Amino acid sequence: MDQGSRVKSQGTTAVKGFTLIELTVIIVILGVMLTLIIPRLGELGEANLKQSARHLTGMIRFLKDESQATKTSYYLRFDIQGGHYWAEVRSQMGDQKGELQRVSSAIASEGSLSGQTTFVNVRVGSHPDDPYIQFTPDGWVEKAFIYLKDGNDKMFTLIVNPLTGGTELREGQIEER
Secondary structure, X not given: OOHHHXXXXXXXXXXXXXXXXXXXXXXXXXXXXXXXXXXXXXXXXXXXXXXXXXXXXXXXXXXXHHHHHHOOOEEEEEEOOOOEEEEEEEEEEOOEEEEEEEOOOOOOOOEEOOOOOEEEEEEEOOOOOOOEEEEXXXXXXXXXXXXXXXXXXXXXXXXEOOOOOOEEEXXXXXXXX
């Protein structure tokens, strides 16, 4: 036998693992990351609320413009409990006004609130107990206060301006002045 085959390798077996210092550094890094990420999770509810407000604003602008262009009255109706809203138009039959019909278009189709956003209430001065906004052919929009709540129970008010049809989203529950 040759001597090279009798020599045993004298390597040591290394135990694989983390040292206490390495584990401490990892825990500190995770703690710092969590303190930066957790406050941002609350913003997801607000992001859904802002997305809902943008969609409502777009629908309001569209209905104002469409009402002026077609010389027809439009209505934005709200299902407060269900979180849905849709557009309706009053059909014209000669000189008489017909019944309300839902509008079916790509922009004015039925919409719903995003995420955990909910309607709290919709207040319109001329009919406070009936949640709808009227758009007239002369460009007038009923002043409305749309009260929304995000997933964190934070209140917001979407205010509809009657002259321009523009909207403003404000934090809190804003009352009519």
